[in-house]
Amino acid sequence: MKKLVFIISVSFLLASCGSGDRGQLVGAKGKKWHPEKPLGMSLVPGGSFSMGKSDEDLAGLQNAPTKTVTVRSFYMDETEITNSEYRKFVHWVRDSTIRQRLGEEAEFSGGGDGDGGNNGSIQDFAFKGSANADDADDETPYQQYSIHYDPTNQRLNWDVDIIWETNEYPDQYYVTVMDEMYLPADQSYNGQRLMDVTKFKYSYKTMDIEAAARSKGDRSQFIKEHLVEVYPDTTVWIRDFNYSYNEPMHNDYFWHAAYDEYPVVGVSWTQAKAFCDWRTLYHNAYRRSKGIHNVNSYRLPSEAEWEYAARGGIEGATYPWGGPYAKDDRGCFLANFKPMRGDYAADQALYTVEAESFEANDFGLYNMSGNVAEWVNSSYSAESYQYSSTINPNVNDKKNKRKVVRGGSWKDVSYYLEVSSRDYEYADSARSYIGFRTVQDYLGNDLDLNQPPR
Structure with missing residues (x-):
């Protein structure tokens, strides 16, 4: 002892x-x-x-x-927050949403080899693995993945620029995704192709700290998710x-x-x-x-x-x-x-x-x-x-x-x-x-x- x-x-x-x-x-x-x-x-x-x-x-x-x-x-x-500052927020949500859909289409459709395209195929926009992977050493993690539109928790591919010109779309799978992001032809005019802005939403969670502080037990009931256009x-x-x-x-x-x-x-x-x-x-x-x-x-x-x-x-x-x-x-x-x-x-x-x-x-x-x-x-x-x-x-x-x-x-x-x-x-x-x-x-x-x- x-x-x-x-x-x-x-x-x-x-x-x-x-x-x-x-x-x-x-x-x-x-x-x-x-x-x-x-x-x-x-x-x-x-x-x-x-x-x-x-x-x-x-x-x-x-x-x-x-x-x-x-x-x-x-x-x-x-x-006051300016147009250019708020536009950065809008563009981030827009691009995250589009890259998310391109990644999903590349994963679930099998993509293709880009026959006849000018920029490879939709596989160029495939996810880059789990957002929690050890090799996630990108210097800009705020652009790695969209926590708002990613049920698979996959990192988005920001290495390739989004292709906006219709005559440069690489394959039919890319066409499918981009067509979802624009208004139908009968809702456009003057030869303009207008984006469907209702597609671009930001999701985030908040907790009612005041209510949670005055309550005992599981605080999950005070957490709320917000989905905002x-x-x-x-x-x-x-x-x-x-x-x-x-x-x-x-x-x-x-x-x-x-x-x-x-x-x-x-x-x-x-x-x-x-x-x-x-x-x-x-x-x-x-x-x-x-x-x-x-x-x-x-x-x-x-x-x-x-x-x-x-x-x-x-x-x-x-x-x-x-x-x-x-x-x-x-x-x-x-x-x-x-x-x-x-x-x-x-x-x-x-x-x-x-x-x-x-x-x-x-x-x-x-x-x-x-x-x-x-x-x-x-x-x-x-x-x-x-x-x-x-x-x-x-x-x-x-x-x-x-x-x-x-x-x-x-x-x-x-x-x-x-x-x-x-x-x-x-x-x-x-x-x-x-x-x-x-x-x-x-x-x-x-x-x-x-x-x-x-």
């Missing part, structure tokens, strides 16, 4: 010496952390502010009474206006390079949420390929975060620029909205303007008022200010489909441009005047705008 105790003691001593901590409690440390500001974002230092309307706005007090709240630090996009609704430029000619915006706004840096519109709240998930997936997959730690999730801001960021650190501000007027001292408008009883062009813009227009506020954020209104991750309730928390408040009722939009737009009067004004739209609705921007939590020592400088 004594011998056994001696052996255990020696073993413990050797293990302690081998760890290099001399038997002291030094903690289990993770990967070395290097804070990194995401591209195109500004750091909004946390702090307290008076959220809501002033006593002078009696009508606004009905749904936005003044309340002191505190928010933590976060990063926010300096501009990703293409923006370009018909909003027609449906939002009666007896008005807006066909050029319908035809060109999302696709033409002239509008690349303009804010995306025609995107619903559910589509904006899907974009946030994809942006997180895309960024983290690249970082994993480099052996770097994950970044925090991209998401829509809460209503409190949005208003705090819009104020730019100016307490009691009516607008992001601080003053109570929509013009500067030279008589120039400070935002893109509907001034002078409907003279849309008085501010030098008929519709939207480029996302990085006018002056940024003191947090470096552009167009927090005007241009396009913005979705936030909060449900609209007239009395939500009365029962929400005073620290990082956010009311997001899953059953309430009315979601808050903030900031006003190119077609709104100046009242809706005020940083404290609230409005809402239904989560599945898309409008020609609503876009969004994303935020990301700041990790590490919390910054506080209210603390004295060191």
Whole structure:
């Protein structure tokens, strides 16, 4: 027995010496952390502010009474998400879907040898093995496979470019797949071959953490899968206006390079949420390929975060620029909205303007008022200010489909441009005047705008 105790003691001593901590409690440390500001974002230092309307706005007090709240630090996009940025998401989902179908057709049909084709056969697009295979060392795993359209969990083949020209299709199997992706001939016109945008959907899962935290047992009941069509609704430029000619915006706004840096519109709240998930997936997959730690999730801001960021650190501000007027001292408008009883062009813009227009506020954020209104991750309730928390408040009722939009737009009067004004739209609705921007939590020592400088 004594011998056994001696052996255990020696073993413990050797293990302690081998760890290099001399038997002291030094903690289990993770990967070395290097804070990194995401591209195109500004750091909004946390702090307290008076959220809501002033006593002078009696009508606004009905749904936005003044309340002191505190928010933590976060990063926010300096501009609204642009057409070119959202188009990258659309193209990723489109190409993933097509490559998935090509891989399935190559596997289940046997492909062919490409008789008479110019580019081999559909076998060029065959899956590259299991997505979990040990040899999955591609430097771009975010493009290896579609977790959204892959019941076989096979890696997609991104080594070969998709063939878009019909006269270059390699074989009949390729023709079969591509024909599925386009509208029938009787739904096309002017010699155009139009894609069936309803085919391209993004699937992702979320967990209701609040409900799961308050419940015991299996948390699978709180996990939900979302399937979202990703293409923006370009018909909003027609449906939002009666007896008005807006066909050029319908035809060109999302696709033409002239509008690349303009804010995306025609995107619903559910589509904006899907974009946030994809942006997180895309960024983290690249970082994993480099052996770097994950970044925090991209998401829509809460209503409190949005208003705090819009104020730019100016307490009691009516607008992001601080003053109570929509013009500067030279008589120039400070935002893109509907001034002078409907003279849309008085501010030098008929519709939207480029996302990085006018002056940024003191947090470096552009167009927090005007241009396009913005979705936030909060449900609209007239009395939500009365029962929400005073620290990082956010009311997001899953059953309430009315979601808050903030900031006003190119077609709104100046009242809706005020940083404290609230409005809402239904989560599945898309409008020609609503876009969004994303935020990301700041990790590490919390910054506080209210603390004295060191």
